[in-house]
Amino acid sequence: MLISQRYKFIFIKTMKTAGTSIEVALSKYLGADDVITPIFEEDEPLRAAPGYRGPQNYLVPLRRWKRNDWMTFLRTRQRPRFHNHMSAARIRQYVAPAVWNTYFKFCVERNPWDKVISWYYWEHKEAPRPSLESFIMAGRARDLAVMGGSSRYTINGVVAVDRIYKYENLHEAMRDLAARVGLPEIPQLPHAKSGFREDRRPYRDLYGHAEREVVRDIFGGEIAALDYTF
Secondary structure (H helix, E strand, O other): OEEEOOOOEEEOOOOOOOHHHHHHHHHOOOOOOOEEOOOOOOOHHHHHOOOOOOOEOOEOOHHHOOHHHHHHHHHHOOOOEOOOOOOHHHHHHHOOHHHHHHOEEEEEEOOHHHHHHHHHHHHOOOOOOOOHHHHHHOOHHHHHHHHHOHHHOEEOOEEOOOEEEEHHHHHHHHHHHHHHHOOOOOOOOOOOOOOOOOOOOOHHHHOOHHHHHHHHHHOHHHHHHHOOOO
């Protein structure tokens, strides 16, 4: 999750949509006042190697704390913070209304059937693995929807971002983003969290009818909104 004061954008990070690669690439253009949330420790060298800024300003300023934040702090000494897969609803709570209302808010979404395959291999990086069917039927696809799907970029069921880019067209997405917010170039995405997916067949070849329909039911909103098909 990123907030750029200079380029006036908020990047809301969904799951299994190249979000870490986008965070790393966009960190190149961020300054000292911008919000950069931590990513996985093993991915931070991707950001550090070219000299990009790392995690900073992710503790919520005191002036933005809510009553519940103070209660939690008094009980646990834990400060509220911006975090990696923070939802639009939570981000809106902690930024100034002028920032939320005027900055370009965007995220990336992915064909849900393909997204679930990526999630499956991320969760089970090494063999032996459960079957894809048992993985889906055990509720793991629904977990993905809850943790990193449309709940990240909707508020009360309504899309809260200005643009949902498609994972399948990332280069064009970065071109459009650069033009919209005034970046000096088209961001070049590194390959983060890749290499876990062993079976490279098209996702259509990996599904049976039952699990295909389960994914359709879980991600019906995303499928309808972005015209995804199996």
